[in-house]
Amino acid sequence: MNENTTILAIGSGKGGVGKSTVAANLAVSLSEKGYDVGLLDGDILGYSIPQIMGIKDEKATAIGEKKIKPVEKHGIKIMSMGNLVDDNQPLIWRGPILSGILEQFIKDVQWGSLDFLLLDLPPGTGDIPLSLMQQAKDTKFVIVTTPQITAKDVAKRLGLMAQKTNSEIIGVIENMSYFICDNCDKKHYIFGEGEGEILSEELEVDLLGEIPLLKEIRSGGDIGTIPALDKESTIGKIYETIGDDIIKKLK
């Protein structure tokens, strides 16, 4: 982390839209382009980055008295509460403690020199995004939604909150856009259609991409492979374009 590091917060407001999967794939996509990338799991209580990145059993280690050494995978430096605690113990902590932990993760993890720090935000428009906007005013946001109106409505509230605190939104990514039956090729808009585009218009930002719901993504989230690693795959190509788009917008 230094003054040239771009902090990209990946948020959705609503949980379960695949925000962490998008954050992980974006991190891989940017890293594959040659950038130094860190990935911080801001969902202290509901972390899923270790599962997605396939580093569930790896622990972050202390360096001296104050610094934490992140876990590394696919060239990306990763920090998640899941790499510090035992997975079978529930964490019962309150909001202000959580904000403190996130601040500590940003400051005390030995990120080294990064071009990008991707921050996978927790669901909600509560303590953590609020603290973040107050602490790091030049954080840029990528808003993730699904084609569901309920998801779009909550994502919009997060977007409005970012704009209210003068944080820049880079764009919107629609996840789980459609599903293709691998037997008959029928395209199913299981969760609805077009809300990502509507959201981008309402927030007056660009729609960066629409990512289909494929089994490769689901398995990716569960067994720890990242579709963006395979640039020839459907999903890989989409993330490559999104990565290029983001870099262009930041220049």
Added chain:
Amino acid sequence: MNENTTILAIGSGKGGVGKSTVAANLAVSLSEKGYDVGLLDGDILGYSIPQIMGIKDEKATAIGEKKIKPVEKHGIKIMSMGNLVDDNQPLIWRGPILSGILEQFIKDVQWGSLDFLLLDLPPGTGDIPLSLMQQAKDTKFVIVTTPQITAKDVAKRLGLMAQKTNSEIIGVIENMSYFICDNCDKKHYIFGEGEGEILSEELEVDLLGEIPLLKEIRSGGDIGTIPALDKESTIGKIYETIGDDIIKKLK
């Protein structure tokens, strides 16, 4: 609300697993069986119950100086932050305030005499479930997950937290269990298979039901109809069985 009201908290830990949809359908199912049911949207920042129940444009009103009159739909008394505030304004509040609002909703809403108060918990294992377990120690939990390992892991942490504070878990509901292509009838386990059952075994409680991902559910969440209202539908039948099961377990 009186001393005979059973408080059923519907929680998942992880967001986006369809917890609010499950809560709404369960409320309808119990109400259709003749019980007096209240539905409280505990997701103060990320409310979606008004959308799901089709009461987005209705506002809760004040009675005298201290009581709030809930919105009513399908015979169910409903309270959500979405029925108090303007949908286009993001709510930027911190944890302790949120717990206070939930407590106020339980106490100051004119629920009347209820057999069941269904509480749709926010995602996470943070402030709100914690306060709830501390305040209302006889709250019973229904844990919702999807067939994804990442969802199951977080749901398990919520379950362990409930058991740690000696709250009873009635059972597990697996949502989005599979999708059936309406063109060729192929059954797709889009999000994986069997994690609901594994979770119920790990928490040593029953699996109450597996709910398929059908377009009727998705549209239900988006346009405000509730599949459980139609007892002849696939989903309606499943909820009817789950409702019967819950009542049996509470006797």
